[in-house]
Amino acid sequence: MASEKKKLRVATTSLAGCFGCHMSLLDIDERLLELLKLVEFDRSPLTDIKHCGPCDLGIIEGGLCNAENVHVLREFRKSCKVLVAMGACAVNGGLPAQRNHLDIRDCLQTVYMTGTGIRRGFIPNDPELPLPLDRVHPLHDVVKIDYFLPGCPPPADAIWHFLNDLLAGRTPTLGHGLIHYD
Amino acid sequence: MAGAEKPMFAMDGNDVPFEPGQTILQAALAAGRYVPHLCFHPEFKPHGSCKLCTVKINGRTVASCTTLAKQGDEVESETPEIQDLRRNLVQFLFVEGNHFCPSCEKSGSCMLQAVAYDLGVMAEHFSPFFPSRPIDASHPDVLLDFNRCILCELCIRASAEVDGKNVFALSGRGAKKHLIVNAESGRLADTRLAVEDKAMDVCPVGVILRKRRGFQVPIGERKYDQHPIREVAVGKATARHASGKPSPQGPSKEGA
Structure with missing residues (x-):
């Protein structure tokens, strides 16, 4: 806190994602130390803080597959000045959205009741479990997203480049080799 | 003159x-x-x-x-105006189909994806339609994944004009327009399509795929991974793949 320049406060989370984007963020390796000179982390899998305080930047991995995802996304939107959708799932639903042409009841029945090797199965219905949405949605279907960082996951170099643009106040751009949808 | x-x-x-x-x-x-x-x-x-x-x-x-x-x-x-227009057109194409690049075996050789990279399209902007479009795996050598069709009609033109087989057609109007297979059953297996056909080599996206070839060239080493489409399209890109090997799909320009 004593440093001459106030650090930007950053929150991150993974919704309907696989944490691959967070792993890619960690793949910036020793540049993490450089990043930590510029930012401090609020709610994030890296800090285990459970709720988001006021932040300058929110980075969200994963799309929306259940009610809790929507709840967390809205908390981020309320708390963060700038919101970034990171990775294919956050940007367009990604792999989880491949269930979108299937009926959710059929899906659950196949997975929990009629699938191979299941006996006396039932669809989990504990009240603590968030209800699945009938379709998986990208983040921008529900809240305003300021910037998008595509990739599955985005390469570490793309994340680094993107964050540097953002922290320097530039509109992030990714040239050939950094912009990837796969 | x-x-x-x-x-x-x-x-x-x-x-x-x-x-x-x-x-x-x-x-x-x-x-x-x-x-x-x-x-x-x-x-x-x-x-x-x-x-x-x-x-x-x-x-x-x-x-x-x-x-x-x-x-x-x-x-x-x-110009910024025309490039914005092009970005919107690409975004329309993405949201109208199901374009999940991470699970597409055409990724890296796909013109739609490469054009979107060139235009700097970072997201689809619009709300995706998520249409339901079952695939056709009936043919022994060819898989059809209609989810990625952009209605360019190149396969229709190639099959009619070069192969003389009329395997493909468009059906429906407006937002319901879609690619169909010209057989009474509607199945590709019941057409005369063969892997040597011109129609196999013209799909700019990942609809018409050769079976058992999908990942012969690894993701990351494909045509547009190596070179931006603006170089490939005007013949400025030299090596097709990093390995320098010719495409395992023979004369195919869009394959792998």
């Missing part, structure tokens, strides 16, 4: 020479100037349907693939 200077038009302030009868897109590509396009294929009659090659000539927007070059035309192509 012998010895006469070639006629020229100007594109974004640069002189582009052309042969009489050439379209703006043909002349631009021949002169090494890239104009984004999807439904255009040099071996087929221009179709003018995707509109990605839209340019502005003397204040009017036209498809450059179907507009003949004229001496003295002032053509605007890579």
